[in-house]
Ligand code: DGT
C-alpha cells in the first residue's frame with residue numbers, strides 16, 4: 001500500500017475506495033454501512049475545495065461534511081505517521097494491483113480481485129497483455145464480451161488527463177492570490193484562462209499581475225510556501241507546481257498595458273483567433289502588449305490599461321469572459337447587443353434540495369434536516385425553496401406504502417409552512433413539496449398518481465440505464481415529462497465530470513417538447529454535474545426554454561453551490577428572464593398552478 005504524509009486528495013480518495021473494496025470482498029453484508037461510509041468519505045474528499053492535508057494542519061478535518069469520526073481518526077494517524085494500521089489491516093492479503101484495476105469503469109472489487117489473483121498479474125500493462133492474448137475471456141464467467149469491455153476501458157483510460165473541477169481550481173488560485181497580495185509591488189491581480197471564463201473544468205491556473213517591478217513579483221511568486229517545484233522563471237512569466245500536481249502560471253505586465261495582457265491570456269483560444277481575424281480586416285494587429293497597425297511594424301503600440309478600452313478601440317462592448325468562446329459574442333459586441341447575464345443576486349429560490357427527511361431511509365439521503373435547510377435558505381435571502389427528496393424505491397415498497405410515505409412528507413411540509421417558516425424566517429415565505437423521480441428505463445414513473453397528487457410539482461431524472469440508444473432514450477424522457485405534475489427535467493444529460501459522459505438524446509426534440517408543454521430544463525449547480533452543460537444551455541436559451549436552477553444539495557452547506565450553476569447559466573448566455581427561480585414567489589406559484 002502506498003502511504004505518505006503528503007498524499008493529495010485524489011490519492012486519499014483512492015485509498016478510502018480501496019478500503020471500501022476490501023470490506024466488500026471480505027464480507028459485503030456485514031460491512032454494508034462501513035462500505036457506504038468509506039465511499040461517501042472518498043467522494044467528499046475528492047470534491048473538497050481544499051487539500052485535506054492543509055485542513056488537517058489547521059485541525060479542521062472534522063469540518064469536511066462526509067467524513068465520520070472513525071475515518072477522521074484513521075486519517076489523523078495517516079497524516080501523523082505516514083500510514084494507518086487500520087487501513088493496512090483491512091487491505092491485508094489482497095493483491096495491490098486489484099485496486100489499480102478497479103479504476104477502470106466496469107471493474108468492481110470482485111472482478112479486480114479475480115483478475116489480479118487468477119491471472120497472477122501486477123499492472124495495467126499486464127492486464128492489457130492478458131486481454132489481447134485472450135486469457136481474460138477464458139476465466140470462468142468472463143467470456144469475449146467482458147474481455148473486450150476491459151480492453152475498451154483500458155484504451156479510454158490512456159489518453160485521459162484529469163482536469164480540476166471549478167471550485168477546486170478557484171480555491172487553489174485564491175491561495176496563490178492571497179500570497180501574491182502580500183507583496184507591495186502587486187498593483188492588480190486577476191485570474192486568466194479557463195478559470196476566469198468560469199469553465200466547468202480547468203486544466204491549469206493562470207494569473208495576471210500588474211506591476212512596475214516584475215522581477216520582485218516573480219521572485220515572490222516562486223517563494224510561494226506551498227509550491228512543490230518551480231518549472232520555469234523568466235522576465236515576464238513563471239510557472240510552478242502546487243500540491244495535486246497542479247500548474248500555476250503567472251504573467252506580469254506594466255499597469256499601462258495590463259488590459260491587453262488580461263485580454264490576451266483570458267482566451268479562449270478560439271475567441272482570440274476570431275478577434276485577431278476581425279482586427280486584421282481593419283488593418284490592426286493584436287498582442288499581449290496592445291494594438292498596432294498590422295503592416296507597419298514601426299508603428300508605435302497603443303497600450304490599454306483595462307480591457308474595456310481594448311474592446312472599445314475595436315468598436316465593441318466589453319465582452320464578459322464567460323462568453324469568450326467564439327460562439328457569436330464578437331458579432332453581438334459589435335452591434336452592442338450582448339445579453340445582460342443573470343447574476344447570483346437575481347436568484348430567489350433553490351429548486352433541488354435533498355433533506356434528511358426519511359422518505360427512503362437507505363439510499364442517497366440528505367444530511368441536514370428540513371429546518372436546517374430552511375435556515376440556510378433564509379440566510380441566502382431566498383423567498384422559497386423546494387424539497388426534492390428521491391421517490392421511495394419501487395422495489396422495496398408497494399404502492400400503498402409509497403402513497404403513505406408521500407402523504408407523510410406532504411404533512412411535514414405543510415406543517416413547516418404553518419409554523420417554522422412563519423416563526424423563524426425573515427425572507428423565506430414558502431417551502432414547496434416536490435420530489436426527484438427516477439425515470440424508469442421504459443419511461444414510466446415509479447410513483448402512482450395518488451402519490452403524484454401530494455406534490456406541488458415534480459422533477460424527473462435519469463439515474464440508471466444510461467446507455468440506451470438515442471431514439472429509445474428520447475422517447476423514454478418524453479414519456480416521463482408528459483405527466484402534468486412533472487415540470488423539471490433534472491440534470492438532463494446525467495453526466496458526471498471526470499466520471500461519466502452524458503446520455504444520448506435528440507435535444508431538438510426535447511427542446512421542442514419543453515417549449516410546447518411548458519416544461520423546464522434544470523441547471524444542476526453541483527460542481528461535479530453542471531448539467532445542462534453550457535453549450536446546451538445556450539441552445540435552450542435561444543429556443544426560449546425556461547431553466548430551473550437547483551443545487552442538488554444533500555447538506556445545508558450544499559446550498560452555497562448556486563454560484564456554480566450561475567457560471568453555467570452565464571456561459572450559456574442566460575438572462576434573468578430565462579431562469580424560473582428569479583421569479584417572485586407569487587409569479588412562481590402561478591407558473592406551477
Ligand atoms: P485550460 O488551462 O486547459 O483549462 O484552458 P485555458 O483556456 O486556460 O488555456 P491555457 O492555460 O493554455 O492558456 C490560457 C489562455 O491564454 C488561453 O485561453 C489562450 C491564451 N493564449 C494566448 N496566446 C497564447 C499562447 O501563445 N500560448 C498559450 N498557452 N496560451 C495563449
Ligand code: CA
Pocket residue numbers: 192193194195203204205206
Ligand atoms: Ca489555464
Ligand code: CA
Pocket residue numbers: 193204205206249
Ligand atoms: Ca496556462
Ligand code: ZN
Pocket residue numbers: 436461463490491
Ligand atoms: Zn438526481
